Amino acid sequence: METTKPLFQKYLLICENKRDEGQCCAPEGEKIRELLKDKIKALGLKSQVRVSRAGCLDVCKWGPNVLLMPDNVWFKEVHEKDIDAIIEKATTGLSKK
Ligand code: FES
Secondary structure, three states: OOOOOOOOOEEEEEEOOOOOOOOOOOOHHHHHHHHHHHHHHHOOOOOOEEEEEEOOOOOHHHOOOEEEEOOOEEEOOOOHHHHHHHHHHHHOOOOOO
16 A cells, blocks of 8 residues: 545535434535535636545534545534635635636
8 A cells, every 4th residue: 555645635525424314414415515516616626625525424413514624624513604614714725716
């Protein structure tokens, strides 16, 4: 095995786990991922910020959950109104077009 540096400068990981019962991040997680992805694309930052779905992050009661790496920032109870704030945090210091 070899190691290498990550391909992207930032990663936004959005829980989209679905459960038949109890708390989970779906279906809001999917909508949040789509909105984040659209914003990153519109800003011309697709090559710098990777927006990816994740499985359960083990804090279902806080869902929907979004994790920003490598900043190690956790966004909990995320709603559509929070998208711009997450984008701002994720893209601070990156070169926007
Ligand atoms: S279902 Fe999203 S953290 Fe568990």
